[in-house]
Amino acid sequence: MDYVHWIFLAIYIVVIIMVMVRVLMDNRQPAKTMAWMLVLTFIPMLGIILYFFFGQTTRKERKIWQYSIDQLTKRSMLEFVEQKRLHLPDEYRMLIKLFMNQNWALPFKNNETEIYTSGYEFFPSLLMEIGKAEHHIHLDSFIISDDPLGQIVADALIDKARQGVEVRVIYDDVGSWKTKNRFFDRMRAEGVEVHAFMPVRFPVFTSKVNYRNHRKICVIDGEVGFIGGMNIAMRYVKGTGKLAWRDTHVKITGAAVYGLQRAFLVDWFFVSQVLITDRSYYPASIVGENDCIVQIVTSSPTSLWPEIEQGYVRILASARHYVYMETPYFLPTEPILFAMRTAALSGVDIRLMIPYETDTKIVEWASRSYVMATVKAGVKVYLYKEGFNHSKLLVTDDTMATIGSTNVDFRSFENDFESNAFFYDKDVALQVKAIFLKDQEECVVLEDVRNLTHRSFLQRLWESMVRLLSPLL
Structure with a gap:
């Protein structure tokens, strides 16, 4: 039966060579290519498993249909061209054009901002804006924890759903892996639309476990938006010394919320296959004329450029x-x-x-x-x-x-x-x-x-x- 081992070894070598060719043909940065070559060469068997889970690139795979991006861009483009007296700063004109040419990240004037440097500032503001919502709430977070803070946010969203407000939630399936399904099922049962981003279920999507939605976005009625680094978790409002988490988030009121809305709705189409382009999600700005220009820029492994x-x-x-x-x-x-x-x-x-x-x-x-x-x-x-x-x-x-x-x-x-x-x-x-x-x-x-x-x-x-x-x- 010794020949069985040789057959297994031959098959293994062929698979390794095929995977290495695949890595080379991806034309990644040489450092990343070499890292995978080393893993595949010096970590037998485990190297292939690691590549299957974490190594396959999706930049060439347009998993978000181009049609959806085009449709959502048309809506935000209408709001962009309606801006009057938009003057782009000369020193950043090329940077702004770079972002516009990459994925139609449009610059908007007429904005007001409020920056938060702790959960004690951010979460009360978030809950207050959720409480004022009349039409829709869109929440996209890498982590939504089943802890006292997560429960408070969930209760606030359920309360608005009961009032007839449209509530849509996206959470990352890997980022929120500690949160049990019953936490999200409770919201679903009360009328909140909840979707996991790229759920990891063997064998479906297993090879995409490495590509996660790390965004933290919230849009209220298309008028107020939040973006930054804070997830929905108690770690931002408890602890001292080494246990304290310091982070930064910002509230934007004004025209730039159109960019946040577009980012969320692209993700929503990704997870639900529902395309939302109605003008009611892009209301007129409630902020007066000013020159605070904001550009919402997204990036992803499905984009042509980083x-x-x-x-x-x-x-x-x-x-x-x-x-x-x-x-x-x-x-x-x-x-x-x-x-x-x-x-x-x-x-x-x-x-x-x-x-x-x-x-x-x-x-x-x-x-x-x-x-x-x-x-x-x-x-x-x-x-x-x-x-x-x-x-x-x-x-x-x-x-x-x-x-x-x-x-x-x-x-x-x-x-x-x-x-x-x-x-x-x-x-x-x-x-x-x-x-x-x-x-x-x-x-x-x-x-x-x-x-x-x-x-x-x-x-x-x-x-x-x-x-x-x-x-x-």
């Missing part, structure tokens, strides 16, 4: 004075790392804020070599110690800022469905700058942390080995 990554590169390349960034995970793609180092070496004040300790040790290890590479180029790195800083924000030159769900890592730029609001407004930029500087007071400078700057050879070797997996994390 939209938000390209935007970040453009911002870093065109910055004149400074770029301040906060991200909970720092595993930058090569274009981002190159842009950061180039800007810093050009004399631009580049500051990067990351947590002193993350919630994922392997990501923390993998990120250290990247962090050190930026420091060598003159990037100032700050480690936030008052809890886990989960914020995803960027501000540059006192004139432009962005807040959203996008981390500075491979996963956000390449694998996840993300959304960010880009603000072309001095007042908003100065608010975000003030938030960064306040957070900076709770940080230590990387150079002052001896256990990071004076690591042993074995520590550095381990970090370099883990870095090889960073495109897969």
Whole structure:
């Protein structure tokens, strides 16, 4: 029976070669291709399983029908062309056009904003706006936890559904894996339309487990919207010290809510195959004339281009004075790392804020070599110690800022469905700058942390080995 083993080995080798050819033909970044080649070569059997679950690319697969995007864009386009006296800032005209050309992310003026830096500020505001809803509530969240806060939000949504308000909820099936089905079934039983994003059920969709909806969007009556980094979970309103979660979210009132609405309705068509384009979901703006321009930009593994990554590169390349960034995970793609180092070496004040300790040790290890590479180029790195800083924000030159769900890592730029609001407004930029500087007071400078700057050879070797997996994390 020894020949059986040889047959099995031959089949295995053929499968490995076929998978490697598939990886090569995807034409990904060389670093990511090499990472998968190493996994397939040196981790027998498990490597193929990992590729099946986490490695298959969807960028070439248009899982969201182009027809739905075209229809939803036509509606928001009508509102865009009706804007009067829209003046795009000269220094960001090319950035705005970049986003428009990628996926019709349209800039809208006449907006008001309110920024929240803790759950104690954000969730009361969210619940208040839900309570005022008269026509519809659209909620899209990576995590909706079955905890006291999740129960309060669910009760508020059920109450509005009983009043005849249309309530639609999208949650990510993997992000919310700890939340039992009965939590969502209770909402469904009360008239709330609830869908899981790309549910993972073996064998259907199993190979797409790596591509998740990381967005955090809420739209109320098409007039008020929320976007940022906070999920629906108690972690944002409890805990002190290392247990505290620090995050940033923003409420937008005005015309830019059309962009949030379009983002949600594209996702809704994805999960329900129901196309919603009625004008009632795009009401007239309730905000008076002003020059606060906001652009809602989404990115996903189904897009032809990595939209938000390209935007970040453009911002870093065109910055004149400074770029301040906060991200909970720092595993930058090569274009981002190159842009950061180039800007810093050009004399631009580049500051990067990351947590002193993350919630994922392997990501923390993998990120250290990247962090050190930026420091060598003159990037100032700050480690936030008052809890886990989960914020995803960027501000540059006192004139432009962005807040959203996008981390500075491979996963956000390449694998996840993300959304960010880009603000072309001095007042908003100065608010975000003030938030960064306040957070900076709770940080230590990387150079002052001896256990990071004076690591042993074995520590550095381990970090370099883990870095090889960073495109897969």
